Structures are given as C-alpha cells and as structure tokens.
Amino acid sequence: MTHNIQLNSEGKLKHFLTIDGFDRALLTEILDTAASFVNPRDGQIKKVPLLRGKTIVNLFFENSTRTRTTFELAAKRLSADVLNMNITTSSTAKGESLLDTIRNLEAMFVDMFVVRHGISGAAHFIAQQTAPHISVINAGDGQHAHPTQAMLDMFTIRQLRPDFSKLRVAIIGDILHSRVARSEIHALNILGVAEVRVIAPKTLLPAKVETLGVTVSHNLIEGLQDIDVIIMLRLQKERMTSALLPGESEYFKCFGLTEEKLKIAKPDAIVMHPGPINRGVEIDSKVADGKQSVILQQVSNGIAVRMAIMAMAMQHNGVMA
Amino acid sequence: MxxxxxxxxRIIDPANKxxxxxxxxxVDGKxxxxFEPPENFQADTVIDATGKVVCAGFIDLSTRLRDMGHSRKGTFKSETRAAASAGITTLCLQPDTRPAMDAASIAEYIKDLAEKANYPQIYPIAALTQKLDGVELSSMLSLKQAGCIAVSNANEPVKNLLILRRAMEYAASHDLLYICRPNDFSLSNKETIALAExxxxAELTGCRVHFGQLSCKRSVIKIHQAKKYGLNVSADVAIHQLHLTENDIIPFDSAYHVLPPLRTEADKKHLRQGLANGTINSICSDHQPHDLDAKLGAFPETESGVSSLETLLPLMLKLVAKRVISLEQGIAALTHQPAQILRLPSGALTVGFSADVCIFDPELTWQINNDTWQSRGINTPFWGQTMTGRVTHTLQAGKIIFSLNN
Known part of the structure; x- marks a missing residue:
C-alpha cells in the first residue's frame, strides 16, 4: 500500500474506513479512549462537550437499526448535531449520483459522514472525494469492511479477557459474505491473539482464506476445542437459494451453536454475535440468552467505541487542535 | 512515385531475422x-533515424476506439491519433461497440469512420453471437465479407456450451479465427475453466482459436500443454498484466479497475515466463478509453479498462530493461506474431510488404501528462509517471501519420 488515506500527515486518525493498515497502538488508543467514556461504577456513558457545534451526517444507503442508532447516540453523547439520512428513499431514487449527494451535503457545512453502503469501497470513494476538513467513518460497505463493529467487539473482548495474546477466537458461519468477519480477523491479528479460527463449510469461506491469517475448520465440534471467544455470524436466508447450503435445518445441525456444543469450548468461553440473530438457525435461544452470551453487552459498547472513533477522527482533522 | x-x-525485423x-x-507505399537502394531511387523525403530503432508498425489485437454510442470516451479521430503516436499501424476493434458488431452494416460504418479519421487499417472483429448475448449466431460470413478479421464475444461469455460449439463449427466452416477472452462471470471472472472448455x-470443432488477454498462471500452463499436444491455438496478454498485480492497487482507486482483474505475483511471473518462452505469442494494449464519470464512483460501480495505446511501447521496453524478454522478442510480440495470428501480410519489413513502419528512440524519456497524452481517456494507473522510449515517426502504407515535434 502506497499511502493510507485514513491517517493525516502526522499519522493520526482522520478517516476510519478499514482496520487493515492500522497498527496495534492506534487500535489500543481507540479502546482506551472508549473506556474513558464509560463510568466504571455503573457502566453509564456521560455526555461530553467534545464535538459541540459539529454536524455529523449519518448517511445510510442500506437499512440498519443497531448501527445507525448507536452512531446517533454516540454523536449526541459527544454533543454534536446529528442528521440521519436514509438514502434508499431519497435523492438517489431520483437518479442523483453518490458524488452529487456528497457535494450537496458538504454545501450544508457538515463535519463528518458516517456511511453505510451496499457497494464495497463506497466509504473510501467518499473519503477520496470529500472536502479535506470532513472525516468519513465507514459503518459497513458491501462485503468489504465494518470496522466499528470489529472495534466494539474488541472492546467487549478486552473488558472480559484483558490479555489478547492468550486468546483463541473462533468465527463461525458465513465468512464469505461477512464484512464483520473481515474486519474482525484484521483487528484480532493486529491485537495479537494466539489464534483466529474460522469455522464454516467451504461454500461460505473465501478462496485462500488462510492468507488473511486464520486457521480453518469445516467441523464445529472439532473447531470449538480450546476456544476462548466464539463469534457467531448471521446467516442470511438467501444463501439457501443460491446453492451455498442445502437448508436451514442441516445448517443448524452442523454449525448451529447449542448448549451441548458450547461445552466443547473452554468452560468460560464467551459467545458473541454482531446481530441481528437468527434464533434456531445459527444459534439456539438457550445460548443466545444464556450466561456465556455477551451479545447485548456488545450493543451497549457500540456507543462508547463509536464515540471514541468519532472524537479521535475529528480531533486529528485540524478541527479541534 | x-x-x-x-x-x-537500427533495423530490427524479427520475421526476417x-x-x-x-x-x-x-516506394509507392511499399x-x-x-540496406542498398533500388534502381533509380530518388528520395522525396528523408528521415534520419540515427540512434533510433526502426521496425514494423505495431499490430494491436484488442482495442476500443469508442465513437458511435460512446463518443464521450473517445472518437476514431482522437484514438487513432493516439495509436499513430504510439507506433501502432493496425488495430483490431473488439465487437462490444455500441451497437455490437453483429451486422455487416456496422462493419461498413466502422470502415467509413476509419477512412474519415485517415487511419484505414482498422479491422473490426465480428460478434460471435448476435448482440453478444450468447444465444443466436451472428451472420459471420457477411461480417467477414464486410471486412471483419475474426469473431469474438468480447468479455461476454457464451454460457451454453452447445451454442459455443456450434458457433465455433460455423466459424471454422468459413475459416474464421475465433478470439476467445475466457471468462465465466458465474465463477467471479474465473478464466481457466472457460479456457479449458x-x-x-477447439479440438472437437477444428476451429482456429486465439486466446486474448490472459491473466492467470494456470491459463499459461494450459496453453503450453495444448500447444505441445499440437492444437492450433495462440494467445496474447494485455501489457498492464505484465507489470501490475493486486498488490499495486491503491485501495479502491478505479484506475486499477480492469477486466480480467489484476491478480497475484505468481500469475504475473507466469505470464512473463509464458511470453519469454513463446507460450504467449503477442502483447496487446487492450485499450479502453473512458470519460471521467465512468471512473468516478465506488470501485465496483466504475467501468473497467485502461487507456493504454500510448504506454504499449514504453512498458514493453521496460520488460526488455528488466531482462524478461529480448528487444527482438518484444518487437516480434507487437508485429510479426500478431500478423501471423491474423494471417496478415504485414508485421515485417519484407520487401513488397506495405510500408507500415515504426521508428522509436529507446532512450527518450517523457512524462505522461496532458501535454504528451493523445487519447481522450486519461484512465491509466501510470498517469504522471516518467516513461522511457518514445515513438518519433509512424508510417502507415508509406504515409507519415505521426512525427514527434510536429
């Protein structure tokens, strides 16, 4: 890579587009900053005036509930003004190009775009094209990356298991179509975990997935051995109709996480899921709602982690020098 | 006269060693x-080529000149000017014109555009199937009679193998070369399976096949085996595939969006070896000029292709400098080899041949910028870079169609 557009001339965070290319120090700084927003006594997040007077646009070209609302809450906790734009029902329907949408919003003096888009690279494109004072945060682009989700998962893991170097992490399910999985694999490797293991049938794994720095298993029972952290991925229904899988029930039988299979992992293993979950498809309700599940903790942590990323990006953009 | x-x-003519x-x-365009003047020779024009290389004009097996429904991207005038400045004297036009090259009238119209641009040596490649849809055969014989030099389905795969078999049988019946760009969209641009099919x-139908714009290691291996086995096949590679890999892509920079996509170091290495050992016969530009809007967007939404006529010679010379191939091999891959594939009496400085000549200065350095670039498409990942080697004169049928500093 010739140059990382995510960093400014001093090597500080400017845009947050993909985990790939960041170093451990920067990821750790994000996690530490996020921790500073959380009240250690009750876990509540205080409102801080860091981004007062700033305007943040949530630019969502794809549907989202969790990600959009936690970004909105994070922005409000930072005292910024937030504009939510649901573009699927807006100007692109009238034929306006992505770039023209951006130009128009720039003309309204915004300071940050939080972008979710169905096309890989959309957030990069906006970061390349937008005015220099504007920061861009990727809230999920195509099958490429979902870096804030990965960071909130890292935050959740660190809360419960502070030493990454000892951890064996399994990511289970549809790795092929998952931008979450790609970002998590990068983040886990940068933070130096002992092992990242992907568990899925070959139809749901990218070709040469090992080159991402993972070990591979096609069998959940074998794959769960010695695992400290289990990350389940959502299985979308349309995968059944495109000859990737024979059916939901067979998938659940082979790769669905049940209480019984959970026992194969380490006894104190934690269970994570980026949501939304498909009960009875990739995960049994007893596990999703069970003691080892930290799925809702992940959601809560989304606010502090997104606050940290937004604050750091704006801080190093010359805006808050 | x-x-x-x-x-x-320095006259380099690999065909005649x-x-x-x-x-x-x-004399009179031939x-x-x-070395020795013919009888009664009285020059009207003298070109001093001291310190320069003189070779046959380049023959490009895969270009798009746009125009028709695409004149924002390029016109016959702008792109043939770029071709002339790059030493190219013969162009083969891919059939994915708009409309597609599936009717004799379109081929005739292309010939008209070529005449008007004062660059007559443009050979359209006929569509293999109507509208390139892979369903119905095109009128290949009429297209041949209208001047088409081969048949191809461009980047569109013929999904039904029975239709492909019949199309190849029909092409073979009229002694037409089938130019195949192996591609299977359903396997996300996998080329080796389509190539194997x-x-x-090719063996079953006896059709002459040329494989265009190869990009994979295993394609080179398969072509090597097929040639050894005795199949009448040939292959080319687009010049950028010999220089760039996935590692060179600036993240999501659409200038690197090409089809087939840039692949791995191992693929590039095998393509280079294949060119050096003759498995790959020729190099093409695979020129695809675009307007700015076509390249302005999120990477997968932009149009693929590089504007590449003008980098053809310097990038070939870079392979020579890196000792991948000899200068003689490089020139053969741009002249004699494509002429053989197309069965054209050109690509060599043989006495009696039409005087298609390229004169270039192998040491001259130049920067790619708005002052030097001729094509309307500035979509090249090499923009702004300094190149070594530049064409100083181009002659097409004895007529000077380009001279540097003029």
Whole structure:
C-alpha cells in the first residue's frame, strides 16, 4: 500500500474506513479512549462537550437499526448535531449520483459522514472525494469492511479477557459474505491473539482464506476445542437459494451453536454475535440468552467505541487542535 | 512515385531475422529495399533515424476506439491519433461497440469512420453471437465479407456450451479465427475453466482459436500443454498484466479497475515466463478509453479498462530493461506474431510488404501528462509517471501519420 488515506500527515486518525493498515497502538488508543467514556461504577456513558457545534451526517444507503442508532447516540453523547439520512428513499431514487449527494451535503457545512453502503469501497470513494476538513467513518460497505463493529467487539473482548495474546477466537458461519468477519480477523491479528479460527463449510469461506491469517475448520465440534471467544455470524436466508447450503435445518445441525456444543469450548468461553440473530438457525435461544452470551453487552459498547472513533477522527482533522 | 528514405536506423525485423544498422527505401507505399537502394531511387523525403530503432508498425489485437454510442470516451479521430503516436499501424476493434458488431452494416460504418479519421487499417472483429448475448449466431460470413478479421464475444461469455460449439463449427466452416477472452462471470471472472472448455471445443470443432488477454498462471500452463499436444491455438496478454498485480492497487482507486482483474505475483511471473518462452505469442494494449464519470464512483460501480495505446511501447521496453524478454522478442510480440495470428501480410519489413513502419528512440524519456497524452481517456494507473522510449515517426502504407515535434 502506497499511502493510507485514513491517517493525516502526522499519522493520526482522520478517516476510519478499514482496520487493515492500522497498527496495534492506534487500535489500543481507540479502546482506551472508549473506556474513558464509560463510568466504571455503573457502566453509564456521560455526555461530553467534545464535538459541540459539529454536524455529523449519518448517511445510510442500506437499512440498519443497531448501527445507525448507536452512531446517533454516540454523536449526541459527544454533543454534536446529528442528521440521519436514509438514502434508499431519497435523492438517489431520483437518479442523483453518490458524488452529487456528497457535494450537496458538504454545501450544508457538515463535519463528518458516517456511511453505510451496499457497494464495497463506497466509504473510501467518499473519503477520496470529500472536502479535506470532513472525516468519513465507514459503518459497513458491501462485503468489504465494518470496522466499528470489529472495534466494539474488541472492546467487549478486552473488558472480559484483558490479555489478547492468550486468546483463541473462533468465527463461525458465513465468512464469505461477512464484512464483520473481515474486519474482525484484521483487528484480532493486529491485537495479537494466539489464534483466529474460522469455522464454516467451504461454500461460505473465501478462496485462500488462510492468507488473511486464520486457521480453518469445516467441523464445529472439532473447531470449538480450546476456544476462548466464539463469534457467531448471521446467516442470511438467501444463501439457501443460491446453492451455498442445502437448508436451514442441516445448517443448524452442523454449525448451529447449542448448549451441548458450547461445552466443547473452554468452560468460560464467551459467545458473541454482531446481530441481528437468527434464533434456531445459527444459534439456539438457550445460548443466545444464556450466561456465556455477551451479545447485548456488545450493543451497549457500540456507543462508547463509536464515540471514541468519532472524537479521535475529528480531533486529528485540524478541527479541534 | 513517392519515394521515402529512412537512414541510419537500427533495423530490427524479427520475421526476417534482421538486426543491424542501415537504411530502408520505400516506394509507392511499399518496402522497396533494405540496406542498398533500388534502381533509380530518388528520395522525396528523408528521415534520419540515427540512434533510433526502426521496425514494423505495431499490430494491436484488442482495442476500443469508442465513437458511435460512446463518443464521450473517445472518437476514431482522437484514438487513432493516439495509436499513430504510439507506433501502432493496425488495430483490431473488439465487437462490444455500441451497437455490437453483429451486422455487416456496422462493419461498413466502422470502415467509413476509419477512412474519415485517415487511419484505414482498422479491422473490426465480428460478434460471435448476435448482440453478444450468447444465444443466436451472428451472420459471420457477411461480417467477414464486410471486412471483419475474426469473431469474438468480447468479455461476454457464451454460457451454453452447445451454442459455443456450434458457433465455433460455423466459424471454422468459413475459416474464421475465433478470439476467445475466457471468462465465466458465474465463477467471479474465473478464466481457466472457460479456457479449458474452449480448448476442448477447439479440438472437437477444428476451429482456429486465439486466446486474448490472459491473466492467470494456470491459463499459461494450459496453453503450453495444448500447444505441445499440437492444437492450433495462440494467445496474447494485455501489457498492464505484465507489470501490475493486486498488490499495486491503491485501495479502491478505479484506475486499477480492469477486466480480467489484476491478480497475484505468481500469475504475473507466469505470464512473463509464458511470453519469454513463446507460450504467449503477442502483447496487446487492450485499450479502453473512458470519460471521467465512468471512473468516478465506488470501485465496483466504475467501468473497467485502461487507456493504454500510448504506454504499449514504453512498458514493453521496460520488460526488455528488466531482462524478461529480448528487444527482438518484444518487437516480434507487437508485429510479426500478431500478423501471423491474423494471417496478415504485414508485421515485417519484407520487401513488397506495405510500408507500415515504426521508428522509436529507446532512450527518450517523457512524462505522461496532458501535454504528451493523445487519447481522450486519461484512465491509466501510470498517469504522471516518467516513461522511457518514445515513438518519433509512424508510417502507415508509406504515409507519415505521426512525427514527434510536429
């Protein structure tokens, strides 16, 4: 890579587009900053005036509930003004190009775009094209990356298991179509975990997935051995109709996480899921709602982690020098 | 009688195994003699080629000149000017014109556009199937009679193998070359499986097949095996595939969006070896000029392709500098080899041949910028870079169609 557009001339965070290319120090700084927003006594997040007077646009070209609302809450906790734009029902329907949408919003003096888009690279494109004072945060682009989700998962893991170097992490399910999985694999490797293991049938794994720095298993029972952290991925229904899988029930039988299979992992293993979950498809309700599940903790942590990323990006953009 | 004298150049003509300094004598648009003047020769024009290389004009097997429904991207005038400045004297036009090259009238219209651009040596490649949809055969014989030099389905795969077999049988019946760009969209641009199928059909149908714009290691291996086995096949590679890999892509920079996509170091290495050992016969530009809007967007939404006529020679010379191939091999891959594939009496400085000549200075450096670039498409990942090697004169049928500093 010739140059990382995510960093400014001093090597500080400017845009947050993909985990790939960041170093451990920067990821750790994000996690530490996020921790500073959380009240250690009750876990509540205080409102801080860091981004007062700033305007943040949530630019969502794809549907989202969790990600959009936690970004909105994070922005409000930072005292910024937030504009939510649901573009699927807006100007692109009238034929306006992505770039023209951006130009128009720039003309309204915004300071940050939080972008979710169905096309890989959309957030990069906006970061390349937008005015220099504007920061861009990727809230999920195509099958490429979902870096804030990965960071909130890292935050959740660190809360419960502070030493990454000892951890064996399994990511289970549809790795092929998952931008979450790609970002998590990068983040886990940068933070130096002992092992990242992907568990899925070959139809749901990218070709040469090992080159991402993972070990591979096609069998959940074998794959769960010695695992400290289990990350389940959502299985979308349309995968059944495109000859990737024979059916939901067979998938659940082979790769669905049940209480019984959970026992194969380490006894104190934690269970994570980026949501939304498909009960009875990739995960049994007893596990999703069970003691080892930290799925809702992940959601809560989304606010502090997104606050940290937004604050750091704006801080190093010359805006808050 | 027009007479033209090219003096003191290093004449490199791989077809005739010539590499020495000397003169070329051109009379009435044809090569009249080499080294010694023909009788009664009185030059009207003299070109001093001291310190330069003189070779046959380049033959490009895969270009798009746009125009028709695409004139924002390029016109015959702008793109043939770029071709002339790049030493290219013969162009084969891919059939994915708009509308597609599936009717004799379109081929005739192309010939008209070529005449008007004062660059007559443009050969359309006919669509293999109507509208390139892979369903119904095109009128290949009429298209051939209208001047098409081969048939191809461009980047569109013929999904039904029975239709592909019949199309190849029909092409073979009229002694038409099938140019196959192996591609299977359903396997996300996998080329080797489509290539293997086409090799089987080449044997079955007896159709002459040329594989265009190869990009994979395993394609080179398969072509090597097929040639060894005795199949009548040939292959080319687009010049950028010999230089760039996935590692060179600036993240999501659409200038690197090409089809087939940039692949791995191992693929590039095998493509280079294949060119060096003759498995790959020729190099093409795969020129695809675009307007700015076509490249302005999120990477997968932009149009693929590089504007590449003008980097063809310097990038070939870079392979010579890196000792991947010899200069003679590089020139053969741009002249004699494509002429053989197309069965054209050109690509060589043989006495009696039409005087298609390229004169270039192998040491001259130049920067790619708005002042030097001729194509309307500035979509090249090499923009702003300094290149070594530049064409100084181009002759098409004895007529000077380009001269540097003019």
């Amino acid at each position: 027009t007479q033209l004298h090219i003096q003191h150049g 010539i590499d020495r300094v000397g003169d070329i004598y051109i 090569i009249a003699a080499l 086409c090799l089987e059909l």
